[in-house]
Amino acid sequence: MRNAYEIARAFTLMFFRDKLNLFFTFFFNAFLMVLLGLTVADRFNLQVTLGVADLARSPISRSVVDGLAKSQNLKVRRFADEGELVRRVTDGTLVAGIVVDRAAGAAASTAQAPGTQVRVIADPSRRMWIEMLKPGLTVALLEADPSGRTALRTVSIRARETESRNLSYFDFIFPGVLAFSIMQIALSGGLALLRYRKNETLKRLKLTPLARHEFLLGYTASQLFVLLLQVVVYFAIAKLVFGYSIHGSVATIALATFLGSLLFIAFGLLVSTLAPSVESGSNLVRFLSFPTAFLCGVYVPLDSLPAWLARASYLYPLTPFVSTLRSSANYAAPLAANALNFAAMAGVLVVFGALVFKTFTWEEQAA
Amino acid sequence: MLTLKFPPRTRPAPASAPAPAGEPGEETVIRVDGLRKSYGARQVLKGVSLRLQAGKILGVLGSNGAGKTTLLETMEGLRRIEHGTVEVLGHDMRKDHKRVQRSLGIQLQKTAMFRNLTVAQTLRMYGRLYGRALDVPASLERFGIGEHGGKLLQQLSGGMFQRFSLCLATLNDPRILFLDEPTTGLDPYARRMLWDIIRRLQAGGTSIVITTHYLDEAEALCDEVAILHGGEFVAYGRPRDMVERLGAQKTLVIELDESVEPREAGMLGALDYRVVDGQLHVLTDEVHAALRQALGALEAADVRVANLSIRAPSLEDVFIRLTSTHIETTPTAAAARR
Numbered sequence: 151m152r153n154a155y156e157i158a159r160a161f162t163l164m165f166f167r168d169k170l171n172l173f174f175t176f177f178f179n180a181f182l183m184v185l186l187g188l189t190v191a192d193r194f195n196l197q198v199t200l201g202v203a204d205l206a207r208s209p210i211s212r213s214v215v216d217g218l219a220k221s222q223n224l225k226v227r228r229f230a231d232e233g234e235l236v237r238r239v240t241d242g243t244l245v246a247g248i249v250v251d252r253a254a255g256a257a258a259s260t261a262q263a264p265g266t267q268v269r270v271i272a273d274p275s276r277r278m279w280i281e282m283l284k285p286g287l288t289v290a291l292l293e294a295d296p297s298g299r300t301a302l303r304t305v306s307i308r309a310r311e312t313e314s315r316n317l318s319y320f321d322f323i324f325p326g327v328l329a330f331s332i333m334q335i336a337l338s339g340g341l342a343l344l345r346y347r348k349n350e351t352l353k354r355l356k357l358t359p360l361a362r363h364e365f366l367l368g369y370t371a372s373q374l375f376v377l378l379l380q381v382v383v384y385f386a387i388a389k390l391v392f393g394y395s396i397h398g399s400v401a402t403i404a405l406a407t408f409l410g411s412l413l414f415i416a417f418g419l420l421v422s423t424l425a426p427s428v429e430s431g432s433n434l435v436r437f438l439s440f441p442t443a444f445l446c447g448v449y450v451p452l453d454s455l456p457a458w459l460a461r462a463s464y465l466y467p468l469t470p471f472v473s474t475l476r477s478s479a480n481y482a483a484p485l486a487a488n489a490l491n492f493a494a495m496a497g498v499l500v501v502f503g504a505l506v507f508k509t510f511t512w513e514e515q516a517a
Numbered sequence: 518m519l520t521l522k523f524p525p526r527t528r529p530a531p532a533s534a535p536a537p538a539g540e541p542g543e544e545t546v547i548r549v550d551g552l553r554k555s556y557g558a559r560q561v562l563k564g565v566s567l568r569l570q571a572g573k574i575l576g577v578l579g580s581n582g583a584g585k586t587t588l589l590e591t592m593e594g595l596r597r598i599e600h601g602t603v604e605v606l607g608h609d610m611r612k613d614h615k616r617v618q619r620s621l622g623i624q625l626q627k628t629a630m631f632r633n634l635t636v637a638q639t640l641r642m643y644g645r646l647y648g649r650a651l652d653v654p655a656s657l658e659r660f661g662i663g664e665h666g667g668k669l670l671q672q673l674s675g676g677m678f679q680r681f682s683l684c685l686a687t688l689n690d691p692r693i694l695f696l697d698e699p700t701t702g703l704d705p706y707a708r709r710m711l712w713d714i715i716r717r718l719q720a721g722g723t724s725i726v727i728t729t730h731y732l733d734e735a736e737a738l739c740d741e742v743a744i745l746h747g748g749e750f751v752a753y754g755r756p757r758d759m760v761e762r763l764g765a766q767k768t769l770v771i772e773l774d775e776s777v778e779p780r781e782a783g784m785l786g787a788l789d790y791r792v793v794d795g796q797l798h799v800l801t802d803e804v805h806a807a808l809r810q811a812l813g814a815l816e817a818a819d820v821r822v823a824n825l826s827i828r829a830p831s832l833e834d835v836f837i838r839l840t841s842t843h844i845e846t847t848p849t850a851a852a853a854r855r
Contacts, residue, residue, distance in 0.1 A: 152645065153645075153646055156642050156645050156646060159642070160631060160634060160638070160642050163633075163634060163638065164631055164633040164634060167633045167634075167669075168633060346629075346631075349627070349629040350625060350627050350628075350629045351629040351630055351631060353595070353625065353629075354625060354628065354629060354630060355646075356595070357593070357595070357618055357621075357623050357625075358618075358643060358646040358647060359615075359618075359619055359646055359647060359648070360646050513595075
């Protein structure tokens with residue numbers, strides 16, 4: 151353990167002595183995050199996922215729903231009952247929900263105004279979306295019953311307050327950027343190791359009594375320290391600049407962060423072991439980083455991807471990591487709700503860890 | 518750097534020289550027998566044997582790619598032993614290399630370290646890996662770099678770095694020290710400083726194996742040298758004995774007047790000579806006769822001689838004779854010739 155401590159200390163010292171490392175770890179992604187948080191605000195997602203519960207099941211109500219589904223800016227998800235729809239709005243999965251009451255069909259036929267017929271259910275913070283929905287709904291109703299002007303008059307739209315959080319675009323991206331930065335720094339660490347192997351620094355260490363597992367342990371401890379420090383700094387920036395606060399269990403978030411960090415440290419070590427050269431390692435890291443920013447729910451919601459792509463993105467460990475952090479921090483999802491994500495991350499960690507122990511070498515293999 | 522190329526000369530037999538037995542009663546700290554090593558289809562070592570006696574310095578010489586580093590790293594336990602035996606400090610390196618390495622000091626050919634740590638931090642870290650609490654300033658002082666403890670490794674000059682590298686290689690008070698081309702790229706002053714350090718270490722009882730391209734260095738430092746060529750030792754013994762035995766010819770060095778362009782052949786009558794650095798070099802056993810013949814030929818051709826000297830045979834002559842290949846001469850050696 152003493153040897154592992156020496157290695158951890160050396161790597162940590164070197165890390166804090168490298169200004170470029172410090173910039174990329176603590177400022178670069180944080181700067182992007184702040185910039186996007188301040189400028190994009192709520193305008194980021196022009197396509198809204200809307201839940202619709204058609205309780206009337208009348209020809210007119212069906213026409214209303216079909217009319218909404220045709221809208222380019224709306225993605226309609228149908229629900230059989232109101233309870234499930236409200237739950238999805240509450241947990242933030244949906245921007246808003248629309249309930250077409252049974253009275254809607256009756257109103258159209260009787261030309262009376264029986265009260266609420268179409269109700270929009272959304273968090274008050276999403277007033278912008280509600281305002282955007284109104285014209286679309288009006289058009290849909292008109293198309294459904296072009297002759298029944300009375301029905302239109304009887305429609306009143308009210309936003310129903312739910313328990314959903316007041317989420318901004320920053321709230322959305324923050325957990326994603328956090329996970330993404332952890333991944334980036336851990337993979338870059340792997341590249342540094344690749345360089346140390348190439349220039350025979352590791353070979354020199356091999357000549358000392360330092361054991362392989364001690365080196366790996368020391369390196370991992372140093373990386374973990376840096377990554378967790380990064381998490382603290384990012385949370386502090388989020389709190390100070392955007393007033394961000396965690397709504398879920400801190401323990402769940404800490405566990406997810408710990409597991410995700412270990413996973414990507416192992417991934418970085420694996421890259422350092424498997425990449426034949428520093429150049430190919432750099433390209434591999436670029437390949438693993440750049441597309442995943444958009445495909446794993448970091449900056450762009452998975453909802454906006456085709457369903458098959460959103461499902462496929464779970465094959466890359468960043469997606470369960472982002473998803474777990476986001477649902478825990480923003481929607482207070484309990485640990486059990488993310489059991490599958492935790493299991494996936496733990497599974498990948500075990501596999502990567504085993505591969506690292508099997509393939510790690512101090513020096514380049516002789517041709 | 519000057520590159521010389523000489524055609525093959527008569528090669529002494531046997532091709533794979535046997536390792537000297539050493540003085541009776543001396544402890545043998547390294548014993549290598551029939552070591553063979555291949556990288557793919559390329560056989561780098563073809564049955565090499567050697568002995569190193571305690572407290573001696575053995576120089577392994579050879580041109581680039583001759584297998585010096587492979588031989589050293591096999592003795593250090595860094596390379597797998599495929600055929601043959603390597604015994605270091607009485608231990609079979611096939612089985613005990615990790616344990617033996619604790620008693621070895623090793624300076625790799627391409628010594629690399631964490632360049633973002635300071636000299637003192639690096640030394641302290643390596644010391645602790647050996648379980649030693651070092652007096653860092655005193656350790657650095659011994660190698661003449663006491664005032665550089667606070668510098669980052671990347672701020673050290675080449676000579677400083679090599680001295681620090683040697684300091685690191687000896688922090689565990691090794692019984693055997695392996696130095697792989699420790700003075701390559703250093704200026705003559707820095708080289709001589711390192712020679713002094715190496716001599717001090719030997720005086721302290723450390724046995725040393727050194728590889729070098731500088732034959733004057735081998736001659737100055739080594740008790741024994743082994744010349745590796747084509748995967749085999751073509752000569753093995755004390756440098757002076759080797760020169761006497763294999764490099765008996767003296768070199769007559771004739772420097773012509775600046776106005777005369779030396780020709781590759783025919784300038785010295787029937788004498789065999791080479792043009793090196795614009796000088797005519799005649800290898801001969803009979804200096805007097807050769808001198809008379811050379812001067813006669815030049816006189817007849819009305820060529821003026823600017824300078825003339827007779828050089829005693831050196832290890833470099835032996836090396837060139839045996840390896841018949843390119844050899845880099847040291848800056849000092851080249852300067853001396855001029």
